[in-house]
Amino acid sequence: MATADEEKILEGFLCPICKADLKSASQLTSHFESLHQEEQDVLRSLKDIFGKAKKIILNNDDADLKETFDRALKFSYADYRDEEQSEGVSRSSSDYFKAVRSARLERYATETNKLLIRLDKLVCNMPSDPNQRKQYEQEIVPWLDGSSVKLCPNCAKAFNLTRRKHHCRLCGSILCHDCSLFLDINVARSIVDPSAPPTAAPADAEVTEKTGLRLCEHCYNLIELRKQVQESRNAKTVLMTAYEQMRSLMDQARPAVALYEKMCQSLFDGETTYNLSDVNAMRGRIGKLAEGIDLLSKQIASFPAEPGTRQFRLQNAIRQAAAHYIKEDLLSLRKLPTEAQIDEVRRQRYERAERQIQMERQKMEKERERLEDLAGPSGREREVANDNDDDNPLLEQMNIIRQYIKEAREEFKFEEVAILEANLKELKKEYHLQKLSNKC
Amino acid sequence: MATNRSGAAQRPNGAPQTKVCQFKLVLLGESAVGKSSLVLRFVKGQFHEYQESTIGAAFLTQTVCLDDTTVKFEIWDTAGQERYHSLAPMYYRGAQAAIVVYDITNQDTFGRAKNWVKELQRQASPSIVIALAGNKSDLAAKRMVEFEEAQAYADENGLLFMETSAKTAMNVNDIFLAIANKLPKSEGAGAAGAGGARRLADGEQPRPSSCCK
Numbered sequence: 053m054a055t056a057d058e059e060k061i062l063e064g065f066l067c068p069i070c071k072a073d074l075k076s077a078s079q080l081t082s083h084f085e086s087l088h089q090e091e092q093d094v095l096r097s098l099k100d101i102f103g104k105a106k107k108i109i110l111n112n113d114d115a116d117l118k119e120t121f122d123r124a125l126k127f128s129y130a131d132y133r134d135e136e137q138s139e140g141v142s143r144s145s146s147d148y149f150k151a152v153r154s155a156r157l158e159r160y161a162t163e164t165n166k167l168l169i170r171l172d173k174l175v176c177n178m179p180s181d182p183n184q185r186k187q188y189e190q191e192i193v194p195w196l197d198g199s200s201v202k203l204c205p206n207c208a209k210a211f212n213l214t215r216r217k218h219h220c221r222l223c224g225s226i227l228c229h230d231c232s233l234f235l236d237i238n239v240a241r242s243i244v245d246p247s248a249p250p251t252a253a254p255a256d257a258e259v260t261e262k263t264g265l266r267l268c269e270h271c272y273n274l275i276e277l278r279k280q281v282q283e284s285r286n287a288k289t290v291l292m293t294a295y296e297q298m299r300s301l302m303d304q305a306r307p308a309v310a311l312y313e314k315m316c317q318s319l320f321d322g323e324t325t326y327n328l329s330d331v332n333a334m335r336g337r338i339g340k341l342a343e344g345i346d347l348l349s350k351q352i353a354s355f356p357a358e359p360g361t362r363q364f365r366l367q368n369a370i371r372q373a374a375a376h377y378i379k380e381d382l383l384s385l386r387k388l389p390t391e392a393q394i395d396e397v398r399r400q401r402y403e404r405a406e407r408q409i410q411m412e413r414q415k416m417e418k419e420r421e422r423l424e425d426l427a428g429p430s431g432r433e434r435e436v437a438n439d440n441d442d443d444n445p446l447l448e449q450m451n452i453i454r455q456y457i458k459e460a461r462e463e464f465k466f467e468e469v470a471i472l473e474a475n476l477k478e479l480k481k482e483y484h485l486q487k488l489s490n491k492c
Numbered sequence: 493m494a495t496n497r498s499g500a501a502q503r504p505n506g507a508p509q510t511k512v513c514q515f516k517l518v519l520l521g522e523s524a525v526g527k528s529s530l531v532l533r534f535v536k537g538q539f540h541e542y543q544e545s546t547i548g549a550a551f552l553t554q555t556v557c558l559d560d561t562t563v564k565f566e567i568w569d570t571a572g573q574e575r576y577h578s579l580a581p582m583y584y585r586g587a588q589a590a591i592v593v594y595d596i597t598n599q600d601t602f603g604r605a606k607n608w609v610k611e612l613q614r615q616a617s618p619s620i621v622i623a624l625a626g627n628k629s630d631l632a633a634k635r636m637v638e639f640e641e642a643q644a645y646a647d648e649n650g651l652l653f654m655e656t657s658a659k660t661a662m663n664v665n666d667i668f669l670a671i672a673n674k675l676p677k678s679e680g681a682g683a684a685g686a687g688g689a690r691r692l693a694d695g696e697q698p699r700p701s702s703c704c705k
Contacts (some may be wrong), residue, residue, distance in 0.1 A: 061532075061535075061550055061551070061552050062550060062551040062552075063546060063547060063548070063549070063550040063551070064547055064548045064549075064550075065547070065548035065549070065579075066548060066550075066551050068568060068582050068583050068585075068586075068617060069550075073548075077575075077576065077578070077579055080548065080579060080582070081582070082581065084582050118639050137638065291703070
């Protein structure tokens with residue numbers, strides 16, 4: 053029956069299709085999957101067709117041929133529909149995807165970190181002298197030995213007298229000038245130390261070897277990416293800027309209102325510290341602030357946002373709070389007294405003061421008469437000598453203060469005005485007393 | 493028959509019709525049950541007491557003659573070690589026949605054989621002819637798997653079943669012949685699906701085997 057075949061026995065990791073020995077299980081699997089997976093099915097159906105075709109051509113059996121081709125080409129679904137089709141095996145590849153992705157991200161993260169550490173070392177304590185700087189840079193990042201490099205690894209152009217070899221300051225690799233990119237040192241500093249205020253370099257100024265670090269494209273891209281991430285983290289939205297502006301206006305408005313109240317009160321009290329025009333100017337200023345707040349809050353409310361979202365609610369809340377604030381605090385200011393009222397109040401106050409002074413003077417007169425009776429007329433002469441004393445330091449000081457008050461008023465610094473006025477009053481009183489005592 | 497070219501079937505001249513069919517056969521089973529020994533006995537008539545463990549898979553061919561057909565077996569003898577398990581589907585995919593081998597002196601290998609049968613029924617081509625071989629029947633004294641048990645299992649699953657011995661050559665040729673007989677050799681069956689025999693192309697002539705002389 054069966055007899056020994058003289059063929060040699062093949063053994064090993066044989067491909068079931070081409071019988072090649074693939075040396076290892078994994079190689080065999082990948083070989084089989086890449087070359088023969090589809091082939092198997094196609095091959096079989098093709099062989100069927102060709103086998104049939106050959107026979108039919110020899111036998112001239114047209115009907116059979118047609119039927120065979122129909123069956124082979126149709127790939128009828130009906131054949132499969134009869135069978136119960138199960139869904140088959142499926143599995144989630146997300147874990148695999150995540151593993152691959154995280155490995156990739158980690159690689160970039162570690163690489164970026166390495167570059168950042170080097171960048172940090174490079175930009176702090178960088179010597180300004182070009183030669184020292186070169187040495188310093190090489191200390192931190194060892195430069196590749198370029199003796200065997202004949203072509204620029206990036207653009208494959210030959211190095212020669214005009215195309216010099218350069219080194220990336222972050223990875224030390226060799227490149228030509230055309231392939232170099234420059235990172236401004238100030239920009240580099242702001243990347244390394246985000247807390248430092250970013251020094252706005254003039255945008256149009258070309259970054260050269262002197263003001264920047266020579267980098268290869270790869271390092272530059274990584275650093276640039278990092279910079280963008282940093283910037284996007286610090287970037288403020290339009291909404292935030294508008295809100296911050298509004299808050300600063302409110303912060304200005306609050307002391308302004310308090311001051312206005314004080315000024316108003318002092319006017320009603322008939323004091324002469326503030327003029328009516330001062331207070332009116334103050335009122336105008338508060339009105340302007342209110343206008344600004346109103347405008348900004350309207351702007352915030354009108355930012356496009358989906359109704360019902362938190363952002364939408366927040367925007368509306370800001371607008372309402374601002375409107376409320378304006379209505380309650382800024383527009384409900386006390387009405388100013390009219391000029392006539394002020395005059396009236398002042399007159400009354402003046403009269404009161406006059407009366408008091410009169411009384412005091414009378415009291416003093418009496419006192420003096422009593423003293424004069426005792427001491428004789430010698431005191432009169434002294435008074436004359438002192439009376440036309442123009443360079444009295446007190447008078448001088450009072451003039452200076454008056455000048456200050458005028459200046460402060462022009463600059464709407466009403467708090468200063470109040471302090472200065474009080475000071476002036478004290479000086480006046482002092483001067484008065486001095487005069488009186490001199491008279492004595 | 494010796495003078496008869498095997499391509500005769502395809503000739504329109506009305507010569508005696510001898511079909512030549514080629515089948516892919518795969519051997520599966522636990523390590524050291526005697527797959528390689530069975531094949532070696534079938535193909536070369538040899539037996540080695542110390543057969544080395546197969547690496548990957550071995551490929552052999554053997555031709556048998558039936559009444560009106562010549563059947564050429566392309567035999568894939570797979571490695572039984574567990575670490576090669578993942579390669580097995582590659583070999584049994586597209587196979588028309590499989591011999592699942594177990595060792596009658598080892599109950600575990602029978603359990604493993606059942607798993608192979610299950611896997612074949614699920615993954616291999618639906619029309620595959622599966623034979624179950626209880627090898628090492630010369631060691632009947634140390635038998636751990638009863639003939640009846642295996643026979644019952646084979647009947648249940650529609651398998652060919654024989655107890656074989658590569659050492660004494662008992663049932664070795666018979667099981668291959670039984671498979672050859674069971675394989676569909678008609679052209680219609682061949683075209684219908686994977687279970688069919690592959691017709692030989694003209695350039696691919698199997699050697700005439702001695703039995704046909």
